[in-house]
Amino acid sequence: MNDLSGQHALVTGAGSGVGKCIAEALSAAGAQVTLVGRRLRPLETLANDLAGATAVAADVTDEQQVTEALEVARRAHGPIDMLIASAGAADSAPLAKTTLSMWNSMLAVNVTGVFLCARGVLPDMLERGAGRIVNIASTAGLKGYPYVSAYCAAKHGVVGFTRALSVETAGSGVTVNAICPGFIDTPLLERSIEKICAQTGKSAEQVRTSLMRSNPQGRFITPQEVADTALWLLSPGAASVTGQAISVSGGEV
Numbered sequence: 001m002n003d004l005s006g007q008h009a010l011v012t013g014a015g016s017g018v019g020k021c022i023a024e025a026l027s028a029a030g031a032q033v034t035l036v037g038r039r040l041r042p043l044e045t046l047a048n049d050l051a052g053a054t055a056v057a058a059d060v061t062d063e064q065q066v067t068e069a070l071e072v073a074r075r076a077h078g079p080i081d082m083l084i085a086s087a088g089a090a091d092s093a094p095l096a097k098t099t100l101s102m103w104n105s106m107l108a109v110n111v112t113g114v115f116l117c118a119r120g121v122l123p124d125m126l127e128r129g130a131g132r133i134v135n136i137a138s139t140a141g142l143k144g145y146p147y148v149s150a151y152c153a154a155k156h157g158v159v160g161f162t163r164a165l166s167v168e169t170a171g172s173g174v175t176v177n178a179i180c181p182g183f184i185d186t187p188l189l190e191r192s193i194e195k196i197c198a199q200t201g202k203s204a205e206q207v208r209t210s211l212m213r214s215n216p217q218g219r220f221i222t223p224q225e226v227a228d229t230a231l232w233l234l235s236p237g238a239a240s241v242t243g244q245a246i247s248v249s250g251g252e253v
Contacts, residue, residue, distance in 0.1 A: 002029050002231055002232075002234065002235045002236075003029065003030055004026060004029040004030045004031035004082075004234065005029075005030035005031070006030075006032075007030070007031045007032070007081045007082060008031070008032050008033075008034070008073070008077040008078055008079065008080050008081050008082070009023075009026045009031040009032070009033050009034070009080075009081065009082040009083075009084065009234075010033075010034040010036060010070075010073055010080050010082070010083050010084070010117075010121065011023045011026065011033060011034070011035055011036065011084045011086060012036045012037065012060050012083075012084070012085050012086055012087040012113065012117055013036075013037055013060075013085075013086035013087030013088060013136075014033075014035035014036055014037050014043060014046065014086065015035070015037035015038075015039055015042035015043050015046065016037075016042060016186070016187055016188075017086075017184070017186035017187055017188055017223060018086050018136060018181070018184060018186060018223045018226050018227070019037070019084070019086035019087065019136075020042075020046060020223075021223035021224055021226070021227045022084050022086060022223075022226070022227045022230050023035055023046065023050065023053070024046075024049075024050065024227075025224075025227040025228070025230070025231055026082075026084075026231070026234075027050040027051060027052075027053060029231065031082070032052050032053070032054075032076075032077040033050060033052070033053045033054070034053070034054045034056060034069075034072075034073035034076065034077060034080075035047055035050075035053055035054065035055045035056065036056050036057075036058050036060070036069050036073075036087070037057065037058075037087065038057065038058070038059050039057065040055060040057035043055035043056070043057065052077075054072070054073065054076040054077065056069045056072045056073060060085075060087045060109065060112075060113030060114075060116060060117055061108040061109055061112050061113050061116070063116055066113075066116045066117060066120055067120065070120045070121065074124075079124035079127070079128060080121040080124045080125070080131075081124070081125070081128075081130070081131055081132070082131065082132045082133075082134075082234055083117055083118060083121045083131075083132070083133045083134070084134045084136070084230055084234075085113065085114045085117050085118065085133070085134070085135045085136060086136040087109060087113050088109060088110050088113075088136065088138075088188075089105070089106065089109045089110065089188070090106075090148065090151045090188060090192055091105065091106060091148075091150065091151065091195075092147045092148045092151070092192060092195055092196065092199075093147060093199075094146075094147055095149050098149060098150055102150055103150045103153075105150075106150035106151050106153070106154045107150070107153070107154050107157070109154075110151070110154035110155060110157070110158060111154050111157040111158055111161065114135050114158055114161060115161060118133055118135075118161075118165060118176075121133070122169075122174070125169075125172075125173070125174045126169070126172055126174065128173075129172065129173040130173040130174065131173065131174040131175075132174070132175055132233065132234045133162075133165070133174065133175070133176040133177070134177055134178070134179060134230050134233050134234065135158050135161070135162050135176075135177070135178045135179070136178070136179050136181070136226070136230075137155045137158040137159050137162070137178040137179065137180045137245060138151075138155040138180055138181060138182075139180050139181065139182050139247060139249050139252055139253050140152045140155040140156075141155030141156050141157075141158055141159040141178065141180050141245065142156075142159065142180055142245060142247060142253045143253060155180075158178060159178050159180070159245045162176050162177060162178040162243065162245065163243045163245070166242040166243030166244075167243060169242075170242065170243075174242075175233070175238065175239065175241060175242035176242055176243065177233050177238075177241060177242060177243070177244045177245075177246065178244070178245045178246070179226055179229050179230060179233070179245075179246050179248060180245050180246060180247045180248065180249070180253065181221045181225075181226050181247075181248045181249060182214060182215050182220070182221050182247075182248070182249030182250060182252050182253075183211050183212070183214065183215065183220050183221065184220060184221045184222070184223060184226065185220040185221070185222055185223070186223060189211075189220065193207045193208060193211070214252055215249060215250040215251070215252050216250055216251040216252060217250035217251065218250075219250065221248055221249065221250065225248055226248055229246060229248050233246075
């Protein structure tokens with residue numbers, strides 16, 4: 001296991017799913033972790049289980065809330081060495097039924113949130129000449145899927161942002177990468193399945209089976225697999241890996 005002792009890692013979307021799993025892995029590796037999410041209660045519950053973790057409620061789409069959350073994080077653990085931007089959401093609808101509100105919401109939480117957090121932590125990293133930014137994107141950032149055009153556009157934006165920032169920071173000691181999982185077995189996926197069932201009349205079993213077919217291994221990705229990939233990108237051994245969109249998808253992409 002990587003030894004991240006003395007490192008300050010900030011994880012967004014840390015209250016559940018992939019973000020929670022990554023936060024747990026970081027803490028187990030010795031990092032001091034700041035947990036950021038919209039709902040304080042699950043963050044506090046997780047913080048109580050992780051040595052030295054700090055819970056901060058913030059909406060990553062709100063510039064002022066992000067600024068304030070970073071200030072709390074720095075007061076608790078000092079400059080931020082690592083950012084794992086995991087906050088995200090996935091709404092689905094045919095394009096003809098995709099409202100402007102849904103479109104804006106998908107861009108805000110999936111892209112603007114990544115931008116605001118990265119912009120906020122980057123000065124710490126540049127000043128110290130070292131840092132890691134890992135953005136949780138999706139295979140939807142590498143290919144298209146039906147009925148999620150807004151989500152696909154947003155995740156393509158995360159990948160593009162990651163690649164641009166990696167070039168901007170090359171040579172600074174900061175690396176910037178994206179992880180692009182396939183369908184992950186999380187509460188977010190379950191909510192998506194419920195929506196598909198409501199829209200199509202199919203059973204949950206039918207929908208799950210259909211989604212699994214996109215993975216050549218015939219299964220959903222686990223949050224731990226994404227966390228393990230993140231830990232590698234945060235390790236000294238990945239110092240030359242930057243600007244990458246790493247597919248964790250059982251061979252789908």
